Amino acid sequence: MTPLLISVNPGNIDQNALVITIVGYVTVFLVLAAMVILFIEAHRIQDYLANRSRKKESGKEIQEKQELQKITGDENAAICTALYLYFTELHDEEKYVMTVRKVSRTYSPWSSKIYGIFNNLKHW
Amino acid sequence: MIYLLKLNDDQNPKSTTSIIRSQMKRKLIKSLPVFLLFLFILLANTSFAAMIDVARLWKDTGFHNLQMGNLLMICFGILLIFLAIKFEYKPLILIPMGVGIIIGNIPFAHEANYPLGIYKEGSVMNYLYMGVLKGIYPSLIFLGIGAMTDFSSLISNPKLMLLGAAAQVGIFVTFLGAMILGFPLQESGAIALIGGADGNTAIFLSSQLANGLRTLPDGTIVQNLIGPIAIAAYIYMALVPIIQPPIMKLLTTKKERLMRMKPPRSVSRREKIAFSLVGLLLTAFIAPGALPLLGMFFFGNILKESGVTKQLAGTASTILIDIVAILIGVTVGASTQADVFLKPQSILIFFLGAVAFMVATAGGVIFAKVMNLFLKKENRINPLVGSAGVAAVPDSAQVSQRMGQKEDPTNHLLGHAMAPNIAGVIGSAITAGLLMGFIL
Secondary structure (H helix, E strand, O other): OOOOOOOOOHHOHHHHHHHHHHHHHHHHHHHHHHHHHHHHHHHHHHHHHHHHHHHHHHHHHHHHHHHHHOOOHHHHHHHHHHHHHHHHOOOOOOOOOOOOOOOOOOOOOHHHHOOOOOOOOOOO | HHHHHHHOOOOOOOHHHHHHHHHHHHHHHHHHHHHHHHHHHHHHHHHHHHHHHHHHHHHHHHHHHHHHHHHHHHHHHHHHHHHHHHHHOHHHHHHHHHHHHHHOOOOOOOOOOOOOOOOOOOHHHHHHHHHOOOOOOHHHHHHHHHHOOOOHHHHHHHHHHHHHHOOOOHHHHHHHHEEEEEOHHHHHHHHHHHHHHHHHHHHHHHHOOOOOOOEOOOOOOOOOOOHHHHHHHHHHOOHHHHHHHHHHHOOOOOHHHHHOOOOOOOOOOHHHHHHHHHHHHHHHHHHHHHHHHHHHHHHHHHHHHHOOHHHHHHHHHHHHHHHHHHHOOOOOHHHHHHOOOOHHHHHHHHHHHHHHHHHHHHHHHHHHHHHHOOOOOOHOHHHHHHHHHOOOOHHHHHHHHHHHHHHHOOOOOOHHHHHHHHHHHHHHHHHHHHHHHHHH
8 A cells, every 4th residue: 555645736626627617506506597497488488378278278178068058868878888798797807917925924834744743644 | 686585584674684784884894995996996097197186186176275255255246145135135136246255255366367356358247248338228227217107296396306406416525525535537527426426327437438448548447447336336226225314304494394385286297208209309409428317217108108008108117127127237236346445546436436426416505495486485495405416326316305304203205305306317417418429
């Protein structure tokens, strides 16, 4: 191991290093500030768009309600039967992966295969 | 069978076995001189060659090649494992790293030319180390982090992102500090990233700038500082709960610590996807050097938020990141061979790392206080959240939460603190890209 020699010399900071420090820090700040501004504004734009679409939808809903009132009883019955048949035919979605779960039981002398009633018998 | 034939009918089995044993013993004793004679002839013929082999075997052992430095490093590796198990300081990285340090410091005969050491071309560890040298592992870890990250807190309160930018002051102060202490420009750039409190980014940049392969303008080769930088970064990340609280307490008043923040609004999936895309484009266009990190980071997040690639996001955030964490930990640990690591520079790097962490923490807290001067009362930020601007995810955010709860157990700051925390990750990666662009 070489001896520890600390040479503190502020003169080592050249112009290049200073430029890197200042430009680098300012750039990081600006990039994140740009994202801040972008997302504050994006939120406003999104709110505006959401409000506009809500207004449109409310206009459409009135029209749809009026159209719905025109459906006859026969048509309603047909839709209900179709829905009933569709839902009664549905199966639960099953997993396609089979897993074998290993169940390890805690040891008990009652189910032991080591000890049995014939243990003390001598086999000749 | 031969023995059994000699038995009488009235003899019991117990006595039969003892008879067999005694007869076998007698036979062995009789054959012993013949065996010894055979051994003597064999040794007489091969003794010289065998002695040479034994001597070579001894020279190859770790005991013969052991040096004080190796022993010190092995103890250091064991200490890291102990810290990870006993105090649970970053166990997912410190245990692989601790074992890696032990593996890397097992001494062997270098002149034997075995493909063993991490720096020996063609060895298994050397192949694994390529992932560090080429910046592959940090990029993959960023993919996993991206797939785990939720940008909700960041999007709901975007101004908290500025705290992440403010905490990057640690990087630039360390950069200047390293220059003052006499490190050349490339090495200073690599060391500076310890201040970002993000081990992966630090490894990435040191693998590009201080990998022991590049040459300086004066013709000397840049030192390989990947090991010391990575270990300093991860140790300080593990020590975040010890380093940060005193600084946070020192810079804030009780009233400020009790401050409650406005609860975050709910964020739509569309906003999250837009954030990832905008973030990727903006950061990559400004700092293309950070593309391997930020590209993967935002890619991972798009996998998660798109909602149609759950399997890929699940793999990236669990299995893949675990595999890479194992590999990066072991290889970075193994790269700290005593002859590379035990240098005065390593001590300086550890010292600079500590300063960097403190400056970064202070930078975040002070900037939060400055921001409060310009914000409306209901939008003010608890300055404890500012310290989470360092990129140690989620440790520094947890420190903010704990500090806040100490003063008021009903004040939950974690959700707010995650925003500057993630911004810190993005900020440190941008800084790494910028430093690469400037220095390389």
